[in-house]
Amino acid sequence: MKLTRIRIEQFRQFRQSVQIDALDPGLNLFTGPNEAGKSTVVAAIRAAFFERHRSGSVDDLRPWGDASASPTVELEFETGGVAYRLSKSFLVRKRCTLISGAQQFDGADAEDRLAELLGFRHAGRGASAAEHWGIPGLLWIQQGTAHDIRDPVAHATDHLRTALNTSLGEVASSGGDAVTDEVEALRNELLTPANATPRGPYKEAIETEAALAQDIAALDADIAAYRNKVDRLAALRREHEVDDAEKPWLALRAQEQAARRNFDEAQALGARLGEAQQRVRRIGDTLALLHSQLERHGSEQREVEQRHAALTAAEGRLAAARATLQQWQRHSSEAAARHDGARQTLNRARQRDTRLALSRQLDELSRRRDAARATLAQADIEAGLLRGARQQMAATELRNADLATLRAQQQDIRALRLRQEAAATRLRFTLEDGCVIRIGQESLTGEGERLLTDATALTLPGLGRLDITPGGADLADLGRQEAVLLDRHAALLARLGVDSLDAAEIRLHTYMQHQADAQTAEAALKARAPQGVDALRGELAMLEGRLTEAAQSLARLAGAPDDTAIVPSINEAESQEEAARASAADAAKQLAAADIAAANAQSVVDAALRELRSAQATLDAPERAARLVATQRALNEALAGQAAAAADIDALTAQCRDARPDIIAQDIKRFGDSAEQLERAASLRRDELTRLEVELQTAGAQGLDERRAERARDHARAVRRTTELRRRATALDHLLTLLKSHRSALTRRLQAPLQKHLDRYLQLLFPHANLDIDDQLVPGALTRAGATGAESGRFDDFSFGAREQMGVISRLAYADLLREAGRPTLIILDDALVHSDDERLARMKRVLFDAATRHQILLFTCHPENWRDMGVAARSLEALKAL
Secondary structure: EEEEEEEEOOOOOOOOOEEEEOOOOOOEEEEEOOOHHHHHHHHHHHHHHHHOOOOOOOHHHHHOOOOOOEEEEEEEEEEEEEEEEEEOOOOOOEOOOOOEOEEEEEHHHHHOOOOOOHHHHHHEOOOOOOOOOOOOOHEEEEOOOOOOOHHHHOOHHHHHHHHHHHHHHHOOOHHHHHHHHHHHHHHHHHHHHOOOOOOOHHHHHHHHHHHOOOOOOHHHHHHHHHHHHHHHHHHHHHHHHHHHOOOHHHHHHHHHHHHHHHHHHHHEEEEEHHHHHHHHHHHHHHHHHHHHHHHHHHHHHHHHHHHHHHHHHHHHHHHHHHHHHHHHHHHHHHHHHHHHHHHHHHHHHHHHHHHHHHHHHHHHHHHHHHHHHHHHHHHHHHHHHHHHHHHHHHHOOOOOOHHHHHHHHHHHHHHHHHHHHHHHHEEEOOOOOOOOEEEEEEOHHHHHHHOOOEOOOEEEEOOOEEEEOOOOHHHHHHHHHHHHHHHHHHHHHHHOHHHHHHHHHEEEEEHHHHHHHHHHHHHHHHOOOOOOOOHHHHHHHHHHHHHHHHHHHHHHOOOOOOOOOOOOOOHHHHHHHHHHHHHHHHHHHHHHHHHHHHHEEEEHHHHEEEEEHHHHHHHOOHHHHHHHHHHHHHHHHHHHHHHHHHHHHHHHHHHHHHHHHHHHHHHHHHHHHHHHHHHHHHHHHHHHHHHHHHHHHHHHHHHHHHHHHHHHHHHHHHHHHHHHHHHHHHHHHHHHHHHHHHHHHHHHHOHHHHHOOOOHHHHHOOOOEEEEOOOOEEEEEEEEEOOOOOEEEHHHHHOOOHHHHHHHHHHHHHHHHHOOOOOOOEEEEEOOOOOHHHHHHHHHHHHHHHHHHOOOOEEEEHHHHHHHHHHHOEEHHHHHHOO
16 A cells, blocks of 8 residues: 555644645655644544544544634555545544545445455444554554554454464464363363462362371271280280289388388487487587686786786887877978968969959950941941942832833834834935925925825925825824824833933943942941941940950959069969978878877777786686686596597497498388389289270270271272373373464464564564564564573563564564555554664664565654655655645
């Protein structure tokens, strides 16, 4: 199919008729900026073919704001060697005509004939949509949709399959699919589609078989346990009969009793030994007491002597402490005197430094006061300048809006005068020397020119008078307009107080100069007084107050003696005072310590004297000699009793060593534990016998062997069922694989023509690449050479630009396929490939140039500079609109 002429009228942007003729059978390039009408041309072609002429859903085709328009499109095209002329109007004048030679189709017949020719269908109701567009919807790429290939292919699948071969239709038809679908449905009843795991009855059979096998295993375990319990019961009965006959624990209990009697006898010997040892300990305590009494009698004499010596030593330490106390009393008095002198010297140094600091502060405050006075005076001057500048601003103020109005009025007056001059009668004159004529009251000589806007009398001396009246009603109206404008202009000048626009310009310049002076004065005042003049006055008052206070303080210090010649510096005085204070404090501390030491020494002397008197009184007591004789006699008796008790302990110790009570205690524990163990084992055996008898009776009543036989029968049946379903599932899965493999092979064979055309363009874009086509004739995986070898990816995973490029070459391949099948092809690209880089765009130009040798291509672009190397002249839509 090839378009030869396009005419559009009252269609969106094209209110007037626009015609595009002499279209090339190959590539046609249309250019224009945004909103130049490129998409409108494409929309007109689509509407002419796709929309019903009687549709009420095409209001968007009208020019904006024109409710009475009747959008009209006329197309002349050729397909199958036959020329056609299509004319279609919408909305107000609804009509459709299709003429081919002597044949003419009108209305719905014409539209149905178009759908049959091009391979699309009309919408049942409302506006046409993508699902109705068929082959044109695939080959006519709208702006921004080149990357979307799946839906357009789906809407044109029937036409593509017909173009490929009718056999492909059989493979993809319901008859071919029915067998595959039925096999797949039967297979999916037993296996999951994704990973072929058991499901449905197959899964239930496997689970039933596993459950029965688990039950059989559990029953086998119960039967084995039952038999083990029978054997254990027999062994336990034999052991129980032996225990009942022999009772071995009775002999062990008798041995335990005999050992206990031996142990009691050994315990009695131990008690007697303990009593003897206790008696020896009491005699020892008595001996120790008697020895201590004798020792105390001897120590009383030594204690009197020690008390004498202690008293003498204490008196010596008291004399030394008193001497030390006297020395520290003298040192402390001297240190306190030195500290008082240093403190007075420090006070004089501080007074001297205070006087000097006040003098410096007085000088600094005086300097700051003088500076503040000068700054305040300058600020007052700047404030006066600011007030004057603002007064001048107020006197010369002129708003920009008023000046703009004056300028606009002046321009309007000038424009009216130009229009008057254009409409006025132009009188040019050239007079001989000495000749004079009068125009109105003006006498003219020589040569010149006058414009006559009103009725004017031209007097020719010696000849008469000519009354000249300029023609046209517009001239009088222009005069009235000028008069009104002049009145307004004069009123505005009067209100502003100026006599002309130039004076207003000068006044505005003066106002701006005064404004700049005010800004300068304000900036200078801000620099002098950032916080304002009042703040400067406050600061000056504060400085004067501080200056008065400093002068008074200095005057109070003026009467103090000035010893600057003999007073050290304040740092030196402070150091001396600190050293004197530390020395006085240390002397006071040492004095206190010496006083405490002297008092302590006196306390020690007093205590030693009291102790000496007490010891001497004890030594001189009359009953002391009688107590000494009695103590010696008791000592001799205690020594004799100690020897007798030691002999008894030796005899009892030998008897206890021979009895070995620790070994006897071990025998008692051994015989008792053994008897208890045998009795406990017999009791546990008896309890286990009872439990096993009960369990065996219960298990015998359960019929384990019968239950196991029933489970084995059910399990065998389940195994047969599982095996049958497994074979069925495997067979169906294998059959489905064969059917799909066969269909894929046949589909690839039938898709070979489309793959051939697709490979032709693909090699121009991606050399040595391969693009698969799925059963729905949609591009699939793209395989191409990468940095690490062959790389493969799905169509949808590539960038927007790459998908746009492959979408265009796929459509070109479909067009080649349709052309071979004798179907009409027209390719429209509305601002396609705008997301391609320079290298990819250069490759796509090769692709489009090659396709243009077989198809008519209408390429619309707003980037004409990108398509200068396509070998065709670009048509500007703006130029077409201007024709």
